[in-house]
Amino acid sequence: MKILGIETSCDETAAAVVEDGRRILSSVIHTQVDLHRPYGGVVPEVASRAHVEQIQAVVDRAMSDAGVTWSDLDALAVTYGPGLATSLIVGLSFARGVALDTGLPLYLVNHLEAHLYSPFLAPDAPSLDTALPFVALVVSGGHTLLVRVAAVGSYQIIGESLDDAAGEAFDKGAKLLGLSFPGGPAIDHAAEGGDPNAIRFPRGTGRGSDAVGIKYLFSYSGLKTALRYHLRDYPDALGDPSSIANLAASYQEAIVDSLLQHVRSAVGRGGRLAVGGGVSLNRRLRQRLQEWAGREDVSLFLSPPPLCADNAGMVAGLAFHEAGRLGGAAAELADVEPGLRLDSKEESWAKITV
Ligand code: KG4
Numbered sequence: 001m002k003i004l005g006i007e008t009s010c011d012e013t014a015a016a017v018v019e020d021g022r023r024i025l026s027s028v029i030h031t032q033v034d035l036h037r038p039y040g041g042v043v044p045e046v047a048s049r050a051h052v053e054q055i056q057a058v059v060d061r062a063m064s065d066a067g068v069t070w071s072d073l074d075a076l077a078v079t080y081g082p083g084l085a086t087s088l089i090v091g092l093s094f095a096r097g098v099a100l101d102t103g104l105p106l107y108l109v110n111h112l113e114a115h116l117y118s119p120f121l122a123p124d125a126p127s128l129d130t131a132l133p134f135v136a137l138v139v140s141g142g143h144t145l146l147v148r149v150a151a152v153g154s155y156q157i158i159g160e161s162l163d164d165a166a167g168e169a170f171d172k173g174a175k176l177l178g179l180s181f182p183g184g185p186a187i188d189h190a191a192e193g194g195d196p197n198a199i200r201f202p203r204g205t206g207r208g209s210d211a212v213g214i215k216y217l218f219s220y221s222g223l224k225t226a227l228r229y230h231l232r233d234y235p236d237a238l239g240d241p242s243s244i245a246n247l248a249a250s251y252q253e254a255i256v257d258s259l260l261q262h263v264r265s266a267v268g269r270g271g272r273l274a275v276g277g278g279v280s281l282n283r284r285l286r287q288r289l290q291e292w293a294g295r296e297d298v299s300l301f302l303s304p305p306p307l308c309a310d311n312a313g314m315v316a317g318l319a320f321h322e323a324g325r326l327g328g329a330a331a332e333l334a335d336v337e338p339g340l341r342l343d344s345k346e347e348s349w350a351k352i353t354v
């Protein structure tokens with residue numbers, strides 16, 4: 001089964017063709033990062049305009065790279081949330097147009113769910129069925145989630161952030177350090193050769209309530225404030241490359257430590273953990289997870305680097321596992337869901353099919 005996936009939830013215009021939920025025949029990502037850099041963040045209006053300009057070329061390229069025509073495809077898939085409404089709507093409208101034109105069924109995909117399954121698109125990963133059940137860590141620019149995954153579509157959120165997401169913490173920290181946008185890769189790079197123990201920044205973790213089911217809480221606003229105060233007290237640090245390296249490494253360590261702390265409790269010895277989302281590109285996070293998994297006999301499924309940040313391979317890959325749950329006429333009536341949660345899909349689907 002060959003599926004064309006389309007992803008436009010934020011600032012990447014992406015399309016991919018994936019066979020049987022596993023084999024990536026093509027994956028094209030047009031990043032808008034240069035357009036947003038002068039503003040130090042993603043500007044929704046700029047993003048949606050760029051999606052409109054790029055989407056046709058990106059889809060054409062994904063089709064030609066995969067060597068397929070419309071008649072070779074079995075279905076279409078598109079991200080319908082969460083994300084920026086004005087960005088999501090470009091992908092959904094385009095996909096709906098193609099569905100009407102070709103008669104192919106259109107599957108709607110939750111962006112967070114796609115990140116969650118991206119590790120299983122790695123050529124050496126086990127099949128999804130044999131890996132279930134597992135705990136997933138989804139770390140991106142908008143979310144920090146720990147999730148118990150019993151089956152495709154069955155999610156229990158056991159950890160989340162009270163304020164900023166881990167990726168946001170990287171982005172805001174980089175801004176304070178005078179590093180370029182996006183901040184995650186900039187801090188990852190600036191931390192090279194720095195001492196992660198040079199400055200002890202606060203670890204943003206707390207215990208939630210068992211009654212509401214969210215046991216593991218993250219919080220990054222205090223970390224950002226601690227960096228701001230540090231720079232106020234030591235203003236010369238920004239002029240010195242070795243101080244910047246130490247600050248970047250220490251700040252990064254605080255985020256990685258907080259993630260590891262809850263992951264360790266949630267997964268336990270001999271457990272299974274899948275990790276996806278843009279922050280899972282972070283080299284220190286990957287290294288610390290791998291060391292811990294080796295020590296604790298944990299089966300670790302890390303998203304392969306090309307599938308960590310936003311891409312359409314994960315959208316088409318997930319749709320294969322969901323095929324049949326929603327398509328055709330229902331998708332024609334669907335709207336974008338900018339605030340979609342990982343555990344709110346059934347609810348929003350019910351709304352669509354009424
Ligand atoms: O998953 P993603 O591409 O988009 C969202 O769904 O949000 O994640 C983007 C986030 C940004 O905050 C970016 O700074 C972060 O991922 N990121 C990283 C790295 N590469 C991207 N964070 C830490 N280290 C990296 N190497």
Ligand code: ZN
Nearest residue numbers: 140278309310
């Ligand atoms: Zn994402």
